[in-house]
Amino acid sequence: MDNRQLAESIVREMGGKENITQNWHCITRLRFxxxxxxxxxxxxxxxxxxxxxxxxxSGQFQVIIGSEVANVFNEVDQITHGSIVDDDSTKSSSGNILDKLFDVISGIFTPILAAITGSGLLKGIMAILVWANMLNAESQTYMILDAISNATFHFLPFLVAFSAANKFKTNPSLAGALAGILMYPQIMALADAGEVSSVTFLGFLNIPMNNYASSVLPIILGVWLMSYVEKYSKKIVPKSLTIIFVPLLTLLITAPLVLAFIAPLGTFIGTYLEMFFTKLFGVAGPVAGALMGGLMPLIVVTGMHYAFFPGTFASLGKLGYDIMLLPLNLVANLAQAGATLGVLIKTKDKKMKQIAFSAFIPALFGITEPAIYGVTMKLKKPFYASMAGGAVGGAIYGLFVVKTFSFAVPGLLALPTYIENGTNNFLWAVVGVLSSFFVGLIVTMLVPFDLGDKKDVTADALTTPVAQPTVTKDKSHKVLSPLTGEVKELTTCPDDTFASGVVGKGIGVTPSGDFVYAPFDGTVTMTTPSKHAIGLVSNDGVELLIHVGLDTVELEGKGFEYFVKEGDVVTHGDKLLSFDRRVIEEAEYSLFTPIIVTNTPNFLDIVPALGEGDTVTAGQEDVLIVVS
Structure with a gap:
């Protein structure tokens, strides 16, 4: 489908445009x-x-699109334009405080990343040109380029103000005015001179003179306060006078409070965030680096990396460099690229090879979502390999305190931002990147895992001799699908008891039909009063549990009906039970249906015959192959 059709489908399946209270996007994801x-x-x-x-x-609904995200977002934005309202009643109450915090931070920084990363990359290119004697740092050309690259960071409060205003649903022009107050030339001049530490407002309010250039927390907190001041001002000012007096009251109340309390508090928090992480890496650099580098893929997947943004900008603003988020994200991203390349080289499955190739190139340049969601996390062990590579690169970065001097997307193009004349900083940056890349690649190549070609894996499982002296024969028992629907890997089951394999190995199906059929010739061994599950044993001795939905025992039989009883002999294709999917969905229970071989230890292996996302028809395709 084209981008318009895709956008319309996404909005429709989200409950319509009336259900969307805010929408934006990052490099690969639509965020709502x-x-x-x-x-x-x-x-x-x-x-x-x-x-x-x-x-x-992190309190958001995210749809991973990939390289077409901006085009799809434009279509989504056109569909939702005019339907997003400011009424507090439309705001979701779901999510804990931490989720809401991450949601706020990501919602503020994601829309302005283009300006930040573009300016950061230009600073890196300038560093290369100066290092190669192709650009004179004293020339007028350098002066103009320096202004282009530094303006975003110097006037960062303005960008953050407008973005924060959209997030907090307040007036963007007032937010921009508040940023201008924080960066008013006379205030900044007094702060830089250091001769006047504070001034008095109205004879009693002490206002510190601080330089808020490149800061983010002061303006975020200021706009957050302003959103409440504006909202309550609208309640007390007559509607006919709103356009005049609401802006007046908002600025007169907010600005002094921000200058006196909020902005200094933001500076205080940012300073101590920067000091904490600097101290952490100073005391336990390699350990902290290995830990953060290894866990960075999980941090990014959960959206927690946005929590580090204020500390990163505080460090860049005060010290001129960052030693944590950006460097460790760089090694983690290149480790992800290495693991993806390992899958590309190793797999024989054409579809997975295509996915791996299309994900590998973006990963080199710091866009890892296609690699994570399409390749490494899907295959699991390559994801662990990428974490190992990130840990090795992170340890190197922590040991040698590798610094980046500008904000850029953590990929190969960000390497120039690590150039520091007179030091080996760039050298160690390259060493860390190469180490993380090759560790991710080599571990992926060495560790055996499902390559995404289920048929090949099945064939290997049936033909490869197993070195166990107790085995005298190699025989397989096929289990037909008892349901029509979409195949799911058992490890993705929301119920940990099934997902962990404690009950036994097997597979899952999300049904699109309403009946369960016998998957083989055998006998009914178990039924339940709630009629939501059934147990069978095949004539070959395979004991099977079919559990329709999760937590459906709570329905106490509503919507379920048996066609057999315990002890009945069945033939494959016989109707066993019926269920009403609407009843399950209305009760908000999962339709994920585990199909488990409960006597798994009696067999050499239980092999899924189909892969995640495949569609299956009851009685037509095999879903499990039991090897004895």
Whole structure:
């Protein structure tokens, strides 16, 4: 489907444009705040052509698109234009405080990353040109380029103000005016001179003279306060006078409070964030680097990396460099690229090879979502390999205190921002990147894992001799699908008891039909009063549990009906039970149906015959092959 069709489908499956309270995008994802998360059909969105994945994360609903995200967002924005309202009643109440904090920070910084990364990359290019004697640092050309690259960071409060105003649903022009007050030349001049530490307002309010250039926390906190002042001002000012007196009251109340209390508090928090992380890396650099580098993929996936943005900008503003978020993200991203290349080289499955190739190139340049969601996390062990590579690169960066001197997307193009004349900083940056890349690549090549070609894996499982002296024969038992629907890996089951394999190995199916059929010739061994599950044993001795949905025992049989009883002999294709999917969905229970071989230890292996996302028809395709 084209971008318009995809956008319309996403909005429709999200419960319509009326359910969307805010929408924006980052490099690869559409991001939404919604009024009611229960209206979202996440499984339907995941199946859309052009969608790589969908998830709730950090208080947001995220749809992973990839390189077309900006074009799809433009279509989504046109569809939702005019429907997003400011009424507090539309705001979602879901998520804990930490999720809401991450949501706020990401919602503020994501829309302005283009200016930040573009300016940061230009600073890196300038560093290369100066280092190669192709640009004179004293020339007028350098002066203009320096202004272009530094303006974004110097006037960062203005960018943050407008973005924060959209996030907090307040007037953007007033937010910009508040940023201008913080950066008013006379205030900044007094702060830089250091001769006047504070001034008095109205004879009693002490206002510190600080330089707020390049800062982010003061203006974020200031705009947050302003959103409440503006809201309550609208309640007390007559509507006919709103356009005149609401802006007046908002600025007169907010600005002095921000200058006297909020902005100094933001500076204080930012300073101590920067000091904490600098101290951490000074005391335990290699350990902290290995830990952060290894865990960075998980931090990014959960959206927690946005929590480090204020500290990063505080460090860049005060010290002129960052030693944590950007450097460790760089080694983690290149480790992800290495693991993806390992999959590309190793797999024989054509579809996975295509996905790995298309994800590898963006990962080199710091865009890792296609690699994470399409390749490494899907295959699991390559994801662990990428974490190992990130840990090795992070340890090197922590040991040698590798610094970046500007904000840029953490990929190969960011390496010039590590150039520091007279030091080996750039050298160690390259060593760390290469180490993380090759560790991710080599570990992926060495560790055996499912390559995404289920048929090949099945064939290997059936033909490769198993070195166990107790085995005298190699025989397989096929289990037909008892349901029609979409195949799911058991490890993705929301119920940890099934996902962990404690009950036994197997597979999952999200049903699109309403009946369960016998998957082989055998006998019914177990039924339940709630009629939500059934146990069978095949004539070959395979004991099977079919559990329709999760937590459906709570329905106490509503919507379920047996056609057999315990002890009945069945033939494959016989109807076993029926269920009403609407009843399960209305009760907000998962339709994920585990199909488990409960006597797994009696067999050499239980091999899924189909892969995640495949569609299956009851009685037509095998879903499990039991090897004895």
């Amino acid at each position: 705040n919604v009024a009611d998360s229960k209206k979202i059909n996440i499984e339907a969105i995941k199946q859309l052509d052009g969608v790589m994945g969908a998830q709730f994360q």
